[in-house]
Amino acid sequence: DTAVSQTPKYLVTQMGNDKSIKCEQNLGHDTMYWYKQDSKKFLKIMFSYNNKELIINETVPNRFSPKSPDKAHLNLHINSLELGDSAVYFCASSNSIVDEQFFGPGTRLTVL
Amino acid sequence: QQQVKQSPQSLIVQKGGISIINCAYENTAFDYFPWYQQFPGKGPALLIAIRPDVSEKKEGRFTISFNKSAKQFSLHIMDSQPGDSATYFCAASKGNNDMRFGAGTRLTVKP
Numbered sequence: 001d002t003a004v005s006q007t008p009k010y011l012v013t014q015m016g017n018d019k020s021i022k023c024e025q026n027l028g029h030d031t032m033y034w035y036k037q038d039s040k041k042f043l044k045i046m047f048s049y050n051n052k053e054l055i056i057n058e059t060v061p062n063r064f065s066p067k068s069p070d071k072a073h074l075n076l077h078i079n080s081l082e083l084g085d086s087a088v089y090f091c092a093s094s095n096s097i098v099d100e101q102f103f104g105p106g107t108r109l110t111v112l
Numbered sequence: 113q114q115q116v117k118q119s120p121q122s123l124i125v126q127k128g129g130i131s132i133i134n135c136a137y138e139n140t141a142f143d144y145f146p147w148y149q150q151f152p153g154k155g156p157a158l159l160i161a162i163r164p165d166v167s168e169k170k171e172g173r174f175t176i177s178f179n180k181s182a183k184q185f186s187l188h189i190m191d192s193q194p195g196d197s198a199t200y201f202c203a204a205s206k207g208n209n210d211m212r213f214g215a216g217t218r219l220t221v222k223p
Contacts, residue, residue, distance in 0.1 A: 041199055043213040056210050090155050099144045103155030
């Protein structure tokens with residue numbers, strides 16, 4: 001049973017396109033996150049959703065928009081993709097009582 | 113600005129040796145300090161975590177040492193094994209939101 005799943009695992013697209021990455025967790029957690037890991041492996045938080053409310057929004061371009069249809073899903077939409085968006089994007093989830101964050105397997109986005 | 117500084121960037125240790133990775137933080141409001149382990153092609157997974165009310169936590173071969181006054185914490189891996197070869201991230205957060213990660217340490221354990 002996969003706790004946090006992401007689709008697709010790989011995404012190759014052209015500059016200027018719009019794409020989405022989906023994330024689902026079956027842990028019953030109430031908070032979900034999106035992280036970006038760049039080519040140097042640096043992990044940076046992008047968004048956090050708690051009970052369908054955005055509670056962290058780092059200095060991320062507004063081309064990136066998280067969408068949470070329900071507590072178990074947090075999708076990431078990216079408009080007008082740029083070369084610099086190429087990275088691995090990780091979804092994670094946690095419970096507001098326990099601090100541990102559980103990460104998905106990642107989506108490697110390549111913008112050509 | 114990076115709120116959690118991690119060193120070294122890379123580390124090579126012989127099998128059976130001790131691996132030590134260090135982190136320093138700036139924000140005294142942080143109250144949760146986890147270490148994550150990441151294998152190639154996988155997401156980070158929690159290895160061990162500590163809160164500032166204790167100075168040390170041990171789980172098997174993995175130990176966190178925490179120095180609140182110095183705002184530093186470190187991960188010690190005893191009897192390092194080739195299977196421990198991975199990238200290790202320290203992190204810090206207040207509650208479970210807004211977790212800040214260190215830059216990562218790539219550990220290689222040679223057989």
